[in-house]
Amino acid sequence: xxxxxNHFIDVIHRPFKSVLTRFVSILLGLGLSGLLLVxxxxxxxxxxxxxxxxxxxxxxxxSASFVHGLGFYPIFWAWKLLFSPYFxxxxxxxxxxxxxx
Numbered sequence: 001x002x003x004x005x006n007h008f009i010d011v012i013h014r015p016f017k018s019v020l021t022r023f024v025s026i027l028l029g030l031g032l033s034g035l036l037l038v039x040x041x042x043x044x045x046x047x048x049x050x051x052x053x054x055x056x057x058x059x060x061x062x063s064a065s066f067v068h069g070l071g072f073y074p075i076f077w078a079w080k081l082l083f084s085p086y087f088x089x090x091x092x093x094x095x096x097x098x099x100x101x
Contacts, residue, residue, distance in 0.1 A: 002077065009080045016068065016085045025085060026069025028092045029062050035099070058095055064088035 015021070036058075060082075067074075067083040074080050081087070 005077050006080075009077055012086075013080065013084060021085065022069050022071060024069075025065040025088065028089070028096070029065035029069055032058075032092060032095065033062050057091055061088040061091035061095075065092060 064083045064085075065088045068085055068088065072083075074083055
């Protein structure tokens with residue numbers, strides 16, 4: 001059962017094993033983490049109005065983009081799903097659109 005699940009996850013992640021998709025992940029991770037480091041006002045106007053749920057989701061997506069972008073591929077099936085572009089890219093592209101639109 002676990003081997004079938006691992007195989008299925010490997011099959012759906014096959015499109016994201018190219019150098020181009022890794023480059024997109026690392027570029028998103030570096031760009032957004034640098035932007036948040038330089039200007040944290042993109043998250044909230046003050047610490048009192050900070051939405052910790054959104055920040056936690058963003059930090060997890062940034063971590064997932066670095067994991068994928070650097071080429072690390074987890075063995076455990078749950079980490080494969082959590083640190084995949086299927087999770088990180090929608091969050092990071094949504095946050096990018098929120099900042100620049």
